[in-house]
Amino acid sequence: SELLNSISEKLQQGKMKDVVALCEQAVAEGNSASDILNALLGGMSVIGVKFKNNEVFVPEVLIAARAMNGGLNVIKSLLVEQGVESKGKVIIGTVKGDLHDIGKNLVSMMMTGAGFEVLDLGVDVPTEKYIAAVEENNPDILCMSALLTTTMPNMKLVIQALEEKGLRDKVKVMVGGAPVTDRFAEEIGADKYSADAASAADEAKKLVE
Numbered sequence: 001s002e003l004l005n006s007i008s009e010k011l012q013q014g015k016m017k018d019v020v021a022l023c024e025q026a027v028a029e030g031n032s033a034s035d036i037l038n039a040l041l042g043g044m045s046v047i048g049v050k051f052k053n054n055e056v057f058v059p060e061v062l063i064a065a066r067a068m069n070g071g072l073n074v075i076k077s078l079l080v081e082q083g084v085e086s087k088g089k090v091i092i093g094t095v096k097g098d099l100h101d102i103g104k105n106l107v108s109m110m111m112t113g114a115g116f117e118v119l120d121l122g123v124d125v126p127t128e129k130y131i132a133a134v135e136e137n138n139p140d141i142l143c144m145s146a147l148l149t150t151t152m153p154n155m156k157l158v159i160q161a162l163e164e165k166g167l168r169d170k171v172k173v174m175v176g177g178a179p180v181t182d183r184f185a186e187e188i189g190a191d192k193y194s195a196d197a198a199s200a201a202d203e204a205k206k207l208v209e
């Protein structure tokens with residue numbers, strides 16, 4: 001629809017206020033959360049291609065990402081139909097050196113929607129912070145996100161630190177992010193790789209069953 005197209009376009013222009021207002025309008029007009037999400041993701045993927053081709057640069061991508069997170073916040077409550085009883089506890093964060101948070105935020109929302117209690121450690125999370133959070137909160141699952149080939153190896157460092165602290169068999173480890181693969185997950189000793197936020201939430205449910 002025209003409204004969903006303009007969400008995508010305003011996102012590409014980095015107009016956060018417009019994106020938020022249009023998303024609110026879309027919700028009010030009865031559009032589904034997944035249609036609105038697809039409009040947001042579509043806009044972000046245009047930006048991703050332009051970024052790769054050097055047609056836009058970090059500042060433009062950053063304001064587009066802000067608009068994306070603004071739109072996500074509007075549909076959050078729709079994505080998250082309240083799970084009554086807690087399925088378990090999840091800790092999530094983007095690894096050290098990595099500032100990408102959109103995918104992580106989406107995974108966090110889907111996990112919440114699936115009934116998990118989610119503790120989000122944010123971005124650029126050092127190994128010690130993951131370890132301290134696991135020690136303090138005793139989660140069922142630890143989720144790590146990485147969007148850069150240069151920060152992916154930090155996932156392995158966290159798993160090694162869990163092993164060294166004798167915590168590895170107390171928590172399931174899930175990993176994801178654009179450059180991460182099933183094979184990489186296996187290599188570093190993670191329990192599960194997920195390609196997207198919805199399947200991450202499904203896999204999380206299976207892991208705690």
Ligand code: B1M
Pocket residue numbers: 044047048049051052058059061062065066097098099100101102103104106107143144145146147148149150174175176177178179194195196197198200
């Ligand atoms: Co950056 N960036 N970026 N960037 N950026 C990428 C990732 C890149 C692929 C663009 C490109 O060149 N084509 C490239 C990485 C190349 C590589 O390593 N192979 C790149 C680069 C190079 C950089 C900088 C180095 C650029 C520079 O400064 N020269 C720099 C690094 C900064 C840093 O982190 N230290 C940088 C900076 C930025 C911004 C800050 C400007 C901004 C981030 C803002 C923010 O997040 N708040 C940004 C953005 C937005 C992108 C792109 C355009 C979009 C990423 C995104 O949000 N996608 C991206 C291009 C692309 O991916 N095509 C790019 C939408 C999101 C929903 O998808 O995050 O993949 P994604 O999440 C998915 C799945 O992967 C999965 O579920 C999600 C939803 O289905 N998933 C998980 C994610 N995490 C999971 C965890 C799980 C499970 C599933 O745990 C269980």
